[in-house]
Amino acid sequence: MTATNAAAEGSGALRDELDAINARITKQASHVRELKKAGTTSADEIAAAVDALKDLKIESESMRKRMEVLDPTAQFNRRVFDELILRKMFIVPSFEIHGGVKGLFDLGPPACAVKAAMVDVWRKHFVLAESMLEMECTCLTPEVVLKTSGHVDRFTDLMVKDPASGECFRADKLLEDAIDELIDSNPDMPASEREGHMRVQIQADAFSPAELDDKLVEYGCKAPSGEPYGPSFPFNLMFKTSIGPEGTAVGYLRPETAQGLFVNFRRLLDANAQKMPFAAAQIGLGFRNEIAPRSGLLRVREFCMGEIEHFVNPDDKSHPNFPSVASKELVLFGRDDQLGSGKTKSIAIGEAVSSGIVNNETLGYFMARTQLFMERIGMDPNRLRFRQHLTTEMAHYACDCWDLEIQSSYGWVECVGHADRACYDLDVHSKATKTPMLATLKLDEAREVEVAKLKFDRKALGKTFMADQRLVSGALEALAENWADFEPIANALEKEGKTTVDGFEITKEMVTWKKTSKKVHEIKFTPSVIEPSFGMGRILYSLLEHSFYQRDADEQRCVMRFKPAVAPQKCAVLPISSGEEVNAVVDEIAAELMESDLATRVDKSTASLGRRYSRADEVGVPFAVTVDFDTLADGTVTLRERDSTVQIRLPKSDVTRVVFDFVHGRFTWEEATAKYLVVQVKED
Amino acid sequence: MTATNAAAEGSGALRDELDAINARITKQASHVRELKKAGTTSADEIAAAVDALKDLKIESESMRKRMEVLDPTAQFNRRVFDELILRKMFIVPSFEIHGGVKGLFDLGPPACAVKAAMVDVWRKHFVLAESMLEMECTCLTPEVVLKTSGHVDRFTDLMVKDPASGECFRADKLLEDAIDELIDSNPDMPASEREGHMRVQIQADAFSPAELDDKLVEYGCKAPSGEPYGPSFPFNLMFKTSIGPEGTAVGYLRPETAQGLFVNFRRLLDANAQKMPFAAAQIGLGFRNEIAPRSGLLRVREFCMGEIEHFVNPDDKSHPNFPSVASKELVLFGRDDQLGSGKTKSIAIGEAVSSGIVNNETLGYFMARTQLFMERIGMDPNRLRFRQHLTTEMAHYACDCWDLEIQSSYGWVECVGHADRACYDLDVHSKATKTPMLATLKLDEAREVEVAKLKFDRKALGKTFMADQRLVSGALEALAENWADFEPIANALEKEGKTTVDGFEITKEMVTWKKTSKKVHEIKFTPSVIEPSFGMGRILYSLLEHSFYQRDADEQRCVMRFKPAVAPQKCAVLPISSGEEVNAVVDEIAAELMESDLATRVDKSTASLGRRYSRADEVGVPFAVTVDFDTLADGTVTLRERDSTVQIRLPKSDVTRVVFDFVHGRFTWEEATAKYLVVQVKED
Incomplete structure (x- = not known):
């Protein structure tokens, strides 16, 4: 999904106007062509028609610009944002x-702190709240x-080369x-x-090499050298290395963390x-050797x-907890809507599951929990949507897939699968691995099932399979648990005298059977896996964009509106002057805040207070305490809230508790302004 | 340092007895040899002497065993510990x-939680408390x-091959x-x-390939095939890969995280x-392609x-905060003591720095902070020591190095450098990179310094160096800041007419100079780096060993004595029976605990209470709440402390606050037993 698609969604009255003007352009352009073709029209007449066109x-272009203003991503000033991100060493x-190196970025101190807080919330919101079993597996695989x-054979992107360079x-990106x-x-x-073109675009990553080659020609794609691209071929995205000193054991850096959990x-x-x-x-970390990393931090x-x-x-x-989220409204962009109306729907997840839009409760449950997580860390809920995978995008075995997409200046970006x-x-x-991976369902009531009762000729088995004979008999016993599974084997042995099970050739002499029935109290099954997969880096980047704004549209006054729980520093402490007495109180308050594990920013520089507030705003510090001359007289300080710039006056001894409670969500700014004296201070 | 060395330290009276017996063994052995040599002694006489030997x-062997019992590491039952670690899925x-794959391990749920808690304490103890700038740099380098x-050329271990296999x-490990x-x-x-042998052993990793080859022969080392090993050669321990689709850009997985900070x-x-x-x-992660990983989790x-x-x-x-730790006693194993007495010294870090044992305050400060961190997470302070690097172990540029070693069943293991x-x-x-990496020291008073005042012939410079001319003049200007630095250049230009600066050949025509003096208000310098480097995995493993014990020496009753702050789960909640009413209270208490982000273990199985306590003990759950029939009557529950197995009775509504305060270090078990009724319950 690209920025163009995003812009295309900004619709309504303006869209209709634009369509009307575009229709007039088409008409006028055709008029100009006719005038030229006619050969009889005067140059002035043609010039006038061209001017009108x-x-x-x-007019059309200015209309498009106005549409972009209505679209929040268009208001975003990337130049100022990028400058801030680099200057404040976020990334x-x-x-x-x-x-x-292309596609590699470091997190600097503020982003590192935001990420740590985000991961902490994730762990509480998902792992702790549902007693999930958390593991840490290795990257080397x-x-x-x-x-x-399947990653060695299929974890590929189609690549083309410029034959000259x-x-x-x-x-697919070229297309x-x-x-x-x-x-x-x-x-x-x-x-x-x-x-029609957009439908081709949406399927770009699902074409075969040959189809893609055709499309590249069809759309006139040329390499930078001017020559046509060479044929596309699959390039494996995994980083390869060798484990151990002999250099013979091939290993990869994992492209996802999931396999470590499956094998355990x-x-x-x-x-x-x-x-x-x-x-x-x-x-944990994942690694992908992207062919051409771009989009800044989104494809690394x-x-x-x-x-x-x-x-x-x-x-x-x-899912037992589904009722707790059933009424949660999500913005869904279903398969049919993507290929049809192009519009999203806002719908309660309970209804989405019961109407079959979302395949099942567990999948729906996690989608709702993901939405709640995003809201909890401060993502703009108006810029979130769940996009269903098209049938062509899904693996053959998958039942249903929904990506949480977050809108940023790069368009709608997949952040959670x-x-x-x-x-x-x-x-x-x-x-x-020939390892059974089965779970057991205990039945409330015993159930009658048809099974095969086997009798092995151990001598015959042993002679053919030696050490493997237990594997062979085990595989047959597993099939025999259910007559429906064993029946084809039985038929083959009777008809052909032999058959193959798990790669072993079994002959009639090795086993005899009897169809019978038995009461079972439990059923063995291979569990299905429902996988929410979060791209933490993309979420972090999106959060930075969603948090950024310019106060009064002033490029010099950038603010990051982080929630207290994820803000990299929780409180700034500033002296109004460089006097020793004032500074001593600053140190005292800062030490107390730090002792409660609240990251604190002390700014004793000689810049004006307003300038120092601005500096704290730039890294999203939600609160700032100022120690002034009144503090020395009556022990009170001012506490400023970042977004409203409103200040309250409170005893310095209350500061740590109040900030701690803000950060831990036990006290709100509204409650604080009701409890303490609100003071008006002009900032500049 | 190996297990033998550790055991060699268990000294005292028993050691003297053992020495005496060993002397008698030597004497008797020599007696036996003489009898045999004489040729005139009867077979019976020889047999009797041999029996006495x-x-x-x-007797000597049993003495050694008794010495080991006095050594805490010898009491450690590795078989039972290893079985617990695997069964409870710690690692x-x-x-x-x-x-x-050799040398790769996963952390399972309990170890993963302990590690997360440990990292959280680390971040608060170091990063937050001192406003350090935390970063997250990439592993791919x-x-x-x-x-x-220097890692590409020198990050190697000496390797030998069995020529047959x-x-x-x-x-060095073979030696x-x-x-x-x-x-x-x-x-x-x-x-x-x-x-003498032990001194060779201590230097094993400092020998050159030729020296090591000689030693292997001297000590009679043979390959498993029986042949002598091939010659030793350096093997680079970094995992190599290639970044980007072209396959031409060599990359490595970082062997340490430090470089990411230096380049930033x-x-x-x-x-x-x-x-x-x-x-x-x-x-973050580091990677080393160890030649022969062993010692379980310590060399991965x-x-x-x-x-x-x-x-x-x-x-x-x-260091400004040095006074806050100066009186902290550390166990130091200095260079001289390692090669001399072989004994450690307990000494206040303030004294160690002032007497020059530890090179400087900042290094000493971090050593003390590391000790405090270890105590804070629950490491046994009696099994920690700081070992100084021998001169042969240190890089030529290093001033001083002290490893925090933790004693485990593998001996003393380096865990923090x-x-x-x-x-x-x-x-x-x-x-x-030709990038200046300088810091500035503002002087309190301006200082007169001797400098060189340069005048460049820009034409001559430009002609020779073209685009690089600014680099050349910049390098000369930097040297000119201090006459002492510039003097050799001046001399060379005068005498030889040319010299080389940063790889550029400078000639007399390009620059003229005048020795003069100027007032400076600041000095530029390249900072020194003092680096505490923590092996989190080794610390985690050591903590598991230090936390493990068997209650009443019973193999069936293993306990992990994790501190509440690092315990993987904070509280167990158990119903005394499977009644619905009791279970409802269990769920209510568990939900309240979870809401306060306290990881909770609910065990409603039908096993006896004692058995369920034991299961919680095995993963180190510090507290267990039991809901019984009295709870239904009066709303009180019992709360059991893991190590003492003492129980108190308290209102169920107090449980969350009490456990929260235990975990956050705001309330102690002693205070709890004073406040609430202590009840005696026999466990079995």
């Missing part, structure tokens, strides 16, 4: 003095694991850009034609005393993820 | 079902950075093991000879408003580090 285009390019998961490009450009440079393109499933189930459903979680090569794997019975995806991955992951690891 | 050896081998830091081994074995199998070795020095200094001294900090290939880089004026390494690295790191990056 130009005026219409200028800086990694290894800058050595020339840097042996090849066999990622071969099993050897420079590499992501093929998306070409379509953006085509639409942008043809404002008078009929809506239906534009929609049996131990996790034990740790949960075999109870289902349950969730495991992990916060090393990133922090938070992943939850909720293991559930595939026949019962209800919510995928029902069925039992794919456990299945592949179970098969590859 | 055997008896003496048995598990990574990718176990796929066969695992381009080659140029690690080439500059190609198997790789770390040469250490051979010496351990030699000493162990010769209990009657004279003390002076043993000390200029931005950090700006972020600190140019004020010195200041510290930057980073918590991927690990969490916490590093602090404190930047300070090399001429003034005092404290190194004064002088200005090496900033210097190399500054030179490699």
Whole structure:
């Protein structure tokens, strides 16, 4: 999804006006062409018609600009924001003095603190609140694991090269850009034609290499050298290395944290005393060797993820806590709407699940919890939406996927995936390692089931399979638990005299069976996995954008409106003068705040108070205490709230408790202004 | 340092007895040899003498065992501990079902929670308390950075191969093991000879390849195949990969987090408003491709580090907060003591610095703060010591290094390095990138300094150096700031007519100068770096060992004595029966605890209360609330403290506040037993 699509959504009356003008442009352009073709028209007449066409285009352009103003992302001043982010060392390019590396960024002190607070909220909101089993697995991953998961073969992007320079490009992004450009440079393109192009754009990452090559030609994409691109081919995005001194063991840096949890499933189930459903979680790094990193911080090569794997019975995806979120309204952008109206819908998650828009309760539950998390850390709720994956985007085994997208100046960006991955992951690891990965459902009432009762000829088995014979008999016993599973084996053995199970060739002599029935008190099943996967870096970047504003539209007065709980520093303490007595009180208050683990910013510089408030605003410090001459007389100080710039006067001994309670959500600014004297102070 | 050395320290009366017996063994052995040599002694006589020798050896062995009992590490039951760690999923081998990878381990839920709490304390104790600038830099690092830091050339271990199998081994470890074995199998070795071997052992990782090859031969080391090892050669321990799709840009996984901070020095200094001294900090992953990972969790290939880089004026390494720790006693194992008495000293850090044992205040300050951190998270203070690096262990540029070693069943293990690295790191990056990395000291009084006043012939410079001319003149101007620095250049130009500055050849025509003096109000300098570097994984493992004990020496009743602040779960809530009313109260209390972000363990299983307490003990839950029938009558519950197993009775509405205050260190168990009724309950 790109910025163009985002802008295309800003609709309403202005949109209609613009459509009307664009229709007039089309008409006038056709008129000019006719005049020219006619050959009989005077040059002046043509010039006048061309001038009229130009005026219409200028009007259309100014209309587009007005539309952008209504769109909040358009008000965003990226130049000022980027300058602030770098100057205040929120985020800086990694290894800058050595020339840097594309797609690698460091978090500086304020962003590092915001991220730590964000991760802390995440852990409380998800892990702690639901007693999830948190793990920390390694980034280094042996090849066999990622071969099993499919990443070695399929974790690829299609790449093309400029044949002249050897420079590499992501093929789908080239196509998306070409379509953006085509639409942008043809404002008078009929809506239906534009929609056609946008549909191609939406599917850009789902084309086969051959299809993509055709599209690149169709849209006239040329390499920077001017030559056509070479054919597109899959490039694996994993960083490869070798583990151990021999140099023979291939390893990769994990592209996601999930595999570590899947391979630990049996131990996790034990740790949960075999109870289902349950969730495991992990916060950690992921790595992707992006072909052409761009979009600043949104497409990077090393990133922090938070992943939850909720293991559930595939026949019962209800969630015990679903009622607690059922009435929560979410903005959904369903599959049909993406290909149809292009409009989102606001709908309670309970209704979305019961009407089948969202596949099941557990998936819906996590979507609602994600929305609540975003609101809790201070994301703008008006710039969040859940976009459903198109059928072409989903893996064949997936039941349903919804991405939480956050709107920023880069458009709508996928920040949290919510995928029902069925039992794919456990299945592949179970098969590859010959390790059963099953959970048990205890039945309330015993149930009669048809089974096969097996009798093995251990001698025959042993002779053929030697050490593997237990594996073979185990695999057959597992199938025999359910006659429906065993029936094809039985048929094959009877008809052909042999068959293959888990790669072993079984012959008739090895086993005999009897179809029978038995009472079972429990059922074994491979759990389905519902996976919310958070891109912490993207969330952090989006939060920085959502938090940024300019006071009174003044470029010199930037503010980050962080909530107290996520603000990198909680309180500034400023002396009104450089007097020793005043400074002593500043140190005393700061020490007390620090002792309560409240990160504190002391600014004793000689700049004006207003300037020092502004500096604190720039890193989003929510409160500022000022020690003045009255403090020395009566022990009171002023406390300023960042966004309103309103100040209250309170005893200095109250400061730590009040700020602590603000940060921990136990006291609000409204309550504070009711309790303490509000003082008016002009800032400049 | 190995387990043998640790045991060698258990001294005193028992040691003297053992020495006496060993002397008798030596005497008897020599007697046996003489009898055999004589050729005239009867077989019975020889047999009797040999039996007497055997008896003496048995007595010696039992004496050694008794000595080990006095040594706390010897009481440690590793079998039971290892079984608990795995069963409760504290730490598990990574990718176990796929066969695992040596040197990679995952943290399971309880260890993951302990680690998060530990990191949280670290952040508060170091970063927050001193307003350090925390960063998060990338693990992926381009080659140029690690080439500059010296890691590409020198971050190596000496490796030997078994010529038959190609198997790789770390040469210094083979030597250490051979010496351990030699000493162990010769209990009657004279003390002076043993000390000689141990001195070789201590220097094992400082030998050159040729020296090490000689020692391996000298100590008779043979490869598993029986052949001698091949010659030792340096093996680089960094994991190598390639960044970007072209495959041409070499990158490594960082072996330490420090470089990310060094290359950001200029931005950090700006972020600190140019004020010195200041510290930057980073918590993150490091990677080392260990040749032969062993010692379980202590030598792994991927690990969490916490590093602090404190930047300070090399001429003034005092620390403003030093007085706050000066009286703190630390156990120091200085260089001289390691090579001499072999005994540690307990000494106040203030005295250690003033007497010159520890090089400077800042280094001493961090050593004391590290000790306090260890005590705060619950490490046994009797099993901590600071070992100074031998001169042979230190890099040539380092001023002084002290490792905090923690004693575990693997012996004394280096867990935190404290190194004064002088200005090496900033210097190399500054030179490699031609980026000045200087701090400024404002002088209280202006100072007269001798300088060179330069006049450039810009034409001559431009002709020779073109675009680089500013670099050349800048380098000369920097030297000219201090006549002492410029004098050699001046002399060379006068005598030879040319000289080399920063790789540029300067000739006489390019510059003229005048020795003069000027008043300066500030001095520019390259800061020194004092670096405390924490191996979080090793600290975590040591904490697990220090926390483990068996109640009443019963293998079935293991306990982890985590402090409430780092315990993975803070409180267990147990119903005395499975009645609905009782369970409802359990849920109510658990929900209230969770709402205060206190990780809670609900155990409604049908096991006996005693059994359920034991299960909570095994993961170190410090408190357990039991809801019984009295609760339904009067609203009170019991609260059990893990280590004493003492219980108090309190209103259920007090539970959350009391546990919260325990965890946050605002209320002690002693205070609780004074305030509430103590009840005696027999557990089984």
